[in-house]
Amino acid sequence: MLWVTAPFDPAAVIAEFIDAVSPYNPHPEAAPVAVVGLRTAYGEDVFTLSDHVIRAMCRALESYRDPEDRGDCAGCGGRHLDENLHCRDCGRLHGVLGQVIAEHMRRAAADGEAPRPGGPM
Ligand SMILES: [Zn+2]
Structure with missing residues (x-):
């Protein structure tokens, strides 16, 4: 699992994937279906797939x-929620805390009072 943290050679990753799955190929004699050329900072490689x-x-x-x-x-459909389930695109907060805040905002709006950011719920 060195690849998780260290810089790695993309060609080595592809070669490792091919090596990992190839032993299970039920038709190893069949012609390759693709030839892929790869140019990276480490050099150039050609893989037959x-x-x-x-x-x-x-x-x-x-x-x-x-x-x-x-x-x-749920607000903008974006796919960038951070670890606190806060949308980086539109600012909506999800999860239990997000539901509590949204409910508070709805109640405040229904009561005709402007919600106070940071105020008591
Ligand atoms: Zn959003």
């Missing part, structure tokens, strides 16, 4: 969940 590798990429993508994915904003 089998149908099995591409299908493995599809399965990996289906099961992938980004650690930054905290759902969509």
Whole structure:
């Protein structure tokens, strides 16, 4: 898991993925379905990709969940909620605290009083 924190060679990551899934290719004799050239700061590489590798990429993508994915904003539909479930795009606060604040704002609006930021709820 060195790749999580250290700089890494993208070509090495692709080579590792191919090495990890290739032993399970049910048709290793089949011709590659793609040839991919890769130019990075470390140099240039060419990878031949089998149908099995591409299908493995599809399965990996289906099961992938980004650690930054905290759902969509109910206000603007954005996908940038921070660790406090605060939308970086429109400012809406989600979660239990967000619901409490939203309810307070609705009550205050219904009572005809302007909500006071930072005031008692
Ligand atoms: Zn938002």
